[in-house]
Amino acid sequence: MEKLVAKLGKAATRAISPKLPLLGAALLFTFLAVTLIDVSRSPMTSWDMIAYTALAYEDDAKNKTDLHAKTWATVEENLPNEDLAVLTQGSPYKVRQYEDPEAFYSVLTFYRMKILYVELTSLLGDLTDPVRAQRLICMVFTAMVIGVITYWACREHILGYGPVIVASLLMLGFVPMAKNLSPDMMASFFLLSGMYSYIRGRDLLAAAALLAAFLTRPDNLAFVGVFFVFAAAYGPGRWIMTALFVVCFIVYKFVISGPEYVGAWIHLWFSHIEYVPTLVGFDPDYSVGMHLQIMVNSTIQAVLRETWIVYLFLLSSLFFGFIKIHYLTDRSRILLFAIFASICAKYLIFPHYEERFQFAYLAGMTLIFLMGLHAQRQSETQSGERKEIPLS
Numbered sequence: 260m261e262k263l264v265a266k267l268g269k270a271a272t273r274a275i276s277p278k279l280p281l282l283g284a285a286l287l288f289t290f291l292a293v294t295l296i297d298v299s300r301s302p303m304t305s306w307d308m309i310a311y312t313a314l315a316y317e318d319d320a321k322n323k324t325d326l327h328a329k330t331w332a333t334v335e336e337n338l339p340n341e342d343l344a345v346l347t348q349g350s351p352y353k354v355r356q357y358e359d360p361e362a363f364y365s366v367l368t369f370y371r372m373k374i375l376y377v378e379l380t381s382l383l384g385d386l387t388d389p390v391r392a393q394r395l396i397c398m399v400f401t402a403m404v405i406g407v408i409t410y411w412a413c414r415e416h417i418l419g420y421g422p423v424i425v426a427s428l429l430m431l432g433f434v435p436m437a438k439n440l441s442p443d444m445m446a447s448f449f450l451l452s453g454m455y456s457y458i459r460g461r462d463l464l465a466a467a468a469l470l471a472a473f474l475t476r477p478d479n480l481a482f483v484g485v486f487f488v489f490a491a492a493y494g495p496g497r498w499i500m501t502a503l504f505v506v507c508f509i510v511y512k513f514v515i516s517g518p519e520y521v522g523a524w525i526h527l528w529f530s531h532i533e534y535v536p537t538l539v540g541f542d543p544d545y546s547v548g549m550h551l552q553i554m555v556n557s558t559i560q561a562v563l564r565e566t567w568i569v570y571l572f573l574l575s576s577l578f579f580g581f582i583k584i585h586y587l588t589d590r591s592r593i594l595l596f597a598i599f600a601s602i603c604a605k606y607l608i609f610p611h612y613e614e615r616f617q618f619a620y621l622a623g624m625t626l627i628f629l630m631g632l633h634a635q636r637q638s639e640t641q642s643g644e645r646k647e648i649p650l651s
Contacts, residue, residue, distance in 0.1 A: 312389040314370055453467075481608065524543070
């Protein structure tokens, strides 16, 4: 049995030869084309899309009732009856949001913080409507994410590992994320762009991309904070990443200082304990025990319903079991450790079980792993001491 496993391992190693970049590129772009066709034919509908539609109309609405009416009128124009029924009758919470403008307005505070996504939706919504604008944003940034991954792989000579990259994207839920109308794909593009810009030594471009990722999804402050600590400790990009963290922190403090911001604990409660019908007057006390219970429940959900925790464990095991860390550049090592630490820190603070919140980080780790694998194989080949990757 052990010999069979060893043979299979050798065959898999040969199959992902870095000498086939054109095949890897073709596979990535075929995957992109199939994904975009699937997205255009059957986009997912979620309640979040309705909230972003409302925020796109917020500046022009006369009052909360007018905002509520405009939002649902646009949603009704864009969705088939069966999807609309799910969003308006699927639960007591959804019924209340459909019928009560005050309750509907109260929960928009959770979505208002996605500044860049909301502004882009509003801008494009002036040309069409916010629902169609979100579909366009999703499709464009889906293509851009594949574009930056392909560019990263091409520049680092790992495009021949295209089958591995596509398999990783599938495991990390790329297709469902592309079909979901949310800021996730947009934030992923900025995160991956910032990561690779840092690896290439373009610190200002990296800082700009990571700032955009933060403005798209403020929870990326966790990565910016951890990344700045690693950069400050080990050198490359220390001052620019420190300045980035200061700017992001100031913006974050400004955003949460608004009178409508309800706080991270209420957001966590709302996401993981109960979808309360309205946030008006809702203010539960923080509980360490409840926080731990949420973390346990989220971990169970992440293992049973998602793949990212298993993928993180598998990727970490492969990396530290197969790759000699000195084959990575200093910047790649700093980024790798910062990504891993930020995933852990972010999960401790706000334990979301869905893999869409971890997609960009794990995709970045995957590409760094392939960079290390390629560098190690190249070194062993050139020295005439190439060895098969051990299986234990």
